[in-house]
Amino acid sequence: MDTTSRHYLPVTVVAVGSLTVVTSEMAPVGLLPQMAAGLHVNTGTAGLAMTAPGLVAAATALLFALRGGRADRRTLLLASSGTLAVANLAAALAPAFPVLLAARLLTGLAIGVFWSVAAGLGPRLVPAPAVGRATTLILGGVQVANVAGVPATALIGRAAGWRAAFLVLAVAALAIGAAIALLVPRLPAPSAADSTRIGAVLGGPAGRAVRWALAAQFLAVLGHFAAYTYVTPALRDLAGVAAGTVGVLLALYGAAGLIGNFVGVPLVSRSGRSWTTGALVLVTALAPLTLPLLAHGTGSGTAMLLLWGLGYGAAPALLLLDIFRAAPQATETAGALGTFAFNLAIALGAAAGGAVVDAASVPVTLVAGGAVLIVAALLSVRARALAGRRAPETVIARQEPEKEPVTGSRQPA
Structure with a gap:
């Protein structure tokens, strides 16, 4: 092998x-x-x-x-x-x-x-x-x-x-x-070099990039799930998509997400530009923002959903890589913090979306979710600027956790 x-x-x-x-x-x-x-x-x-x-x-x-x-x-x-x-x-x-x-x-x-x-x-x-x-x-x-x-x-x-x-x-x-x-x-x-706990990862000037990156991830997931939880009634009632077609469109959304993840992430992650992740999050925001206004049939509804899938398919991995970029010496702790923020945002996003639907309507929920995604995009740009413009592998290569590689011999990571 x-x-x-x-x-x-x-x-x-x-x-x-x-x-x-x-x-x-x-x-x-x-x-x-x-x-x-x-x-x-x-x-x-x-x-x-x-x-x-x-x-x-x-x-x-x-x-x-x-x-x-x-x-x-x-x-x-x-x-x-x-x-x-x-x-x-x-x-x-x-x-x-x-x-x-x-x-x-x-x-x-x-x-x-x-x-x-x-x-x-x-x-x-x-x-x-x-x-x-x-x-x-x-x-x-x-x-x-x-x-x-x-x-x-x-x-x-x-x-x-x-x-x-x-x-x-x-x-x-x-x-x-x-x-x-x-x-x-x-x-x-991980050895002591990578066993940094939360206080050290988030605190001080070096922790600013981590805090901004975590905030960007949290708000991106929150905004997405607040809106996406109600995408079925949005497609049915706003775009006029037949109930039997909604399942097909959701499958297409998932396929677009796969393209975003496996094609978009490698392309964007190789870029050293500070705005690239934010741009993908912004693409994600465009769909819920414009769906209530522009989706007036199956064709336009499909276009909005595909755009949403492409953007959000790439966003989680890119946001996580930004967190790693901000904490190159403590990727495990950073990953655990990202997991915490991600799962909390899923639960709170669905709940917040439901509260807005009950108080207002599905279109208002979609627009609110899109607005939160725009804020997340801006936070992502700031996080990348604070962490530097290096590609993720450049900064991650500096970490020195103790590990046993695949070959079975002990060596630094």
């Missing part, structure tokens, strides 16, 4: 792990009515199965950033896979909604641990020049989950029931755990 394959095989395993984790998190999206009927609760109550894991994942990531500990990071990935398998099995067997909710809280714990480790693994698994590509691949699992994973669980749910979907996810989590044990190298806890 050549050097490139040895590096990218564990990256691929972690990427498939991210696909499994995100599919498990988002599975209720396609199963909610069945779950509500089967557990004898209303749909609103069943929706807690979606919001609860995000809040627990955010809290877990924050705790990890505070007390990361000395555990081998591969061991933590194995623990998260095992926990996810147990959580999905418990969800499949849940006799009542409180048991299901407990299982989903356990899912949140697994999500928080997995992403706190996985988000910052690129610099530890591949050479410095390939960090951007590795991070893109790992985060690509999120996009694949939206395009294929969640629809697949919905299909299983319709064919064999929602419990069968969670059983399949439990088996998938076990398979990922086995792949991690066999194909991912040992990843000892």
Whole structure:
């Protein structure tokens, strides 16, 4: 096996792990009515199965950033896979909604641990020049989950029931755990050079770029989910898209997201210009801002949605790379903070969007989400300017965490 394959095989395993984790998190999206009927609760109550894991994942990531500990990071990935398998099995067997909710809280714990480790693994698994590509691949699992994973669980749910979907996810989590044990190298806890905790990462003049980058990520995700949560009624009621066509358009949105992630991120991340990430976030903002005004049919609605998918498909990876760029000596802590901000923003974004819909309307929610994305774009430009104009691999190459490389010998990262 050549050097490139040895590096990218564990990256691929972690990427498939991210696909499994995100599919498990988002599975209720396609199963909610069945779950509500089967557990004898209303749909609103069943929706807690979606919001609860995000809040627990955010809290877990924050705790990890505070007390990361000395555990081998591969061991933590194995623990998260095992926990996810147990959580999905418990969800499949849940006799009542409180048991299901407990299982989903356990899912949140697994999500928080997995992403706190996985988000910052690129610099530890591949050479410095390939960090951007590795991070893109790992985060690509999120996009694949939206395009294929969640629809697949919905299909299983319709064919064999929602419990069968969670059983399949439990088996998938076990398979990922086995792949991690066999194909991912040992990843000892970072040495003192990279074990910087939150206070040092966020504090002082050097922490300004980190704070701006985290704020940009938080607001970008918040604005996106505040608007995107209500994209179905927007397409149906504003653009006049037929109900049967909405699912097709959402699949096209996911496909555009894949293009944004796997094509847009490598192109933009190689640029040293401070405005590039902000420009992609701004592209994301254009869709919810203009959809209420310009989408007056299936064609224009499709165009807006494709633009949205292309922009947001690239934004999460680029925003995370900006956080790494701002904290090159503490990528694991920075990644855990990014995981905290990301999951908190998902939960708060959906809730904020719902509050605006109740108080005003769907078009107002879309415009509000787009406005928040514009602020995020400006913050991103500021963060890049503070961190410097170097490409991410340039600054990440300066870190010196203790690790065991794929070849099995001990050497500096």
